Amino acid sequence: MRTKEIAVLVSGILGFVIPTYFAWTIYQSNIPQSIATWSMILLLDFIGLVLVIKDGNKKPYLQIGWAAAALCIMLAVTLSNSPWRWGQTETISLVLCGVAVLLWLTMSARVAIWAYMTALYVSFVPLMVDYWYKPQPETLWLWIGTIGTCLLAIYGAPKRDFTNTFVPWAAIVLNAVIAVLCIL
Numbered sequence: 341m342r343t344k345e346i347a348v349l350v351s352g353i354l355g356f357v358i359p360t361y362f363a364w365t366i367y368q369s370n371i372p373q374s375i376a377t378w379s380m381i382l383l384l385d386f387i388g389l390v391l392v393i394k395d396g397n398k399k400p401y402l403q404i405g406w407a408a409a410a411l412c413i414m415l416a417v418t419l420s421n422s423p424w425r426w427g428q429t430e431t432i433s434l435v436l437c438g439v440a441v442l443l444w445l446t447m448s449a450r451v452a453i454w455a456y457m458t459a460l461y462v463s464f465v466p467l468m469v470d471y472w473y474k475p476q477p478e479t480l481w482l483w484i485g486t487i488g489t490c491l492l493a494i495y496g497a498p499k500r501d502f503t504n505t506f507v508p509w510a511a512i513v514l515n516a517v518i519a520v521l522c523i524l
Contacts, residue, residue, distance in 0.1 A: 345399075351489045351508075352401025358485040359409035363416035371479065372468060373413075373422045375431040379434030380437065380463040382410040388438060388456050388507060395449035395503045400491040400506060433463040450502065457510045464514060471521035485517035487512050 366373055389403040397403075436459035444452030470476075490508035497504035 343497040344414060344498070346399055347371045347492045348482045348498075348508050349496075350491035351496065352403075352405040354404045354485065354492070355405025355491040356409045357405075358489065360412045362479065362482045363409070363412040363480075364495050366413065366422075367416040367420050370420050371476065372470070373417045373420075373442070375414075375422050376426050377463055377467045378410070378414050378417045380430065380433050381460070382407075382414045383437060384440075384456060384460050384463060385410040387437065387444075390450050391440075391444055391453050391456055392503065392507060394444070395453060397503050399498070402489060405489070417438070427466070428486060429462065429465045429469075433465070435457055436462055452505060453502075457507065458487065459507070460510075461514055464518065468518060468521055475522055475524055477522050479486070480522045482517055483515045486515045487519070490515070 365371060374514075385403070385407040389400060389407045392400045392403055436455060440452050440455035440459050460522050490512045493508040494500075494505050
């Protein structure tokens, strides 16, 4: 295996291990998290995985890791009795998820990836609001680690094109914003 191929594979492994460890800490420590946010992230991560495969990404290891980890996080959040709330932000995000699926089914996967990333950003807003009012510096490692996995995926991408690098670049920006909110 070449170095870049290893980097892509490691990004997928870390894309699973880092958030799954976060799931374990949520479950063990009862760190409050938004069930609404994480249930949408679970849905979005699986949609995103299908979209990047449909658009031609032959090694979507990062997205596979994220989808599997999102399932673990959702289970941890559910089992830890985190608060359930549903408001305007969650509704908008759910609508955008639906738009992403509709665009995917009626147009191209590439257009749907844009809608998917928009929905992903919006779905994190409830968590960001929580972090704004009550920063959680103990979760900083998750967001920084996720940035690292994204950088590995970009480094190892077979091509520096939309299909192979858009999602990791967009996730870097999102995770950097959340990381800053953890320490403000």
